[in-house]
Amino acid sequence: MNRVGITAPSGNVLDIEAVERARALFEGRGWDVAVGESVYSSSMRFGGSSESARTSDFNHMCMKEELVLCARGGYGFSRILPGVDFSVIAQKGTWVAGFSDITFFSLAYLALTGGKSLQAPTASVLGNLECDPYTIETFFNVLGATDYTLDFHTPFHDFETEGKLWGGNLSILCAALGTPYFPRIKGGILFVEDVDEPAYKIERNLNQLIQSGVIENQKAVLLGDFSQVRRSAHDFGYGLDEALSFASMHTSTPFISGLPFGHKMKMATLVVGAQSVLSIRSHKALLTMKGCPAFRERIRL
Structure with missing residues (x-):
């Protein structure tokens, strides 16, 4: 068991x-x-x-x-x-x-x-x-798989790459940067998400990862959900789209949106450290993660 x-x-x-x-x-x-x-x-x-x-x-x-x-x-x-x-x-x-x-x-x-x-x-x-049922289904599917492929829609153009999948909450990534607890990954696929942050802080954190060389060393950045973005009286039209656009213009690493991951009830399960293949065709992204847990369930009737 x-x-x-x-x-x-x-x-x-x-x-x-x-x-x-x-x-x-x-x-x-x-x-x-x-x-x-x-x-x-x-x-x-x-x-x-x-x-x-x-x-x-x-x-x-x-x-x-x-x-x-x-x-x-x-x-x-x-x-x-x-x-x-x-x-x-x-x-x-x-x-x-x-x-x-x-x-x-x-x-x-x-x-x-x-x-x-x-x-x-x-x-x-x-x-x-x-x-969301998707969250539960995907979680247990990943637990039971050796390799698993997630699919999601993205506005990004046709693209293909592979590398080590890693990442998580954007604020935590920046908090860990410069410590022994931060991975030195080159040629990876980085994913990020965050919640309850103003757009300027999201941009600042992405800029930190860009200026420190972290993002430039990746093959792609997958953008998950940035939910409950806080507005400010100082914004005057500035928001999440402007923050992501500014950051993406300052790196050669592509930013790919649409990953269903973050602080929402519908979220995918991702295997940090897995060798992964990302393929995008006609705005459909396939992310294949290798080396999943491969647990075998015995359903109780």
Whole structure:
């Protein structure tokens, strides 16, 4: 039987019922589910009763389970980075899934060990009553596949490339830049998303990745969802389109929009660290990710 552990290594969990629904979703598919102490307790805005308890819960789940699903993002993973047993996780081969603040794990794990992880819906998303069926279907399809191909519509012209897929939340990428937890990827396919940021901050973060050479070293940048973009009285017509246009004009690396990934109820699951092929024909993009988890489910009747 496949085993999954749900833990809260970042922000505290406010919607316990959503986590319980995610638990039932796994159990219905034949998974053995464990829920960590950090999900049911909190200290200020963080999961777990303390910093050490949260770190211990995450490391314990990574040692015990085959898949670790983060309950939610928020803020707090950067606090526990020095205490995460990355080499031990890599040795065991545990898959960790989550997004938003969990981008810190994906980046650090790739940088320190070369290990793969999943930028994927958290338990709070999977158990949300408004979660799109596409999100659940794609998540479990990726979990069960060896290789998996996502398709999405894009206004970009015909194009083809291949490289290591990596990325996540744009703000977290910039926060990790310059630390030992930031991967030095050349010739990769970078994907980015963000939420609740004004357009100028999105542009500034993209400019930082361009000016530091990160984006110029990639073969393509896939743009996910930039949702709930905040407006300002100073904008006078400036918005997300202008921010993305300015950034894209200052790099030779193509910006390709349309990736269904980010802080929305409809989101794809992406394998960070996977060798991937991106092919665009007639505005239909195919992203093939190699080396997915390949779990085998036994559906309970």
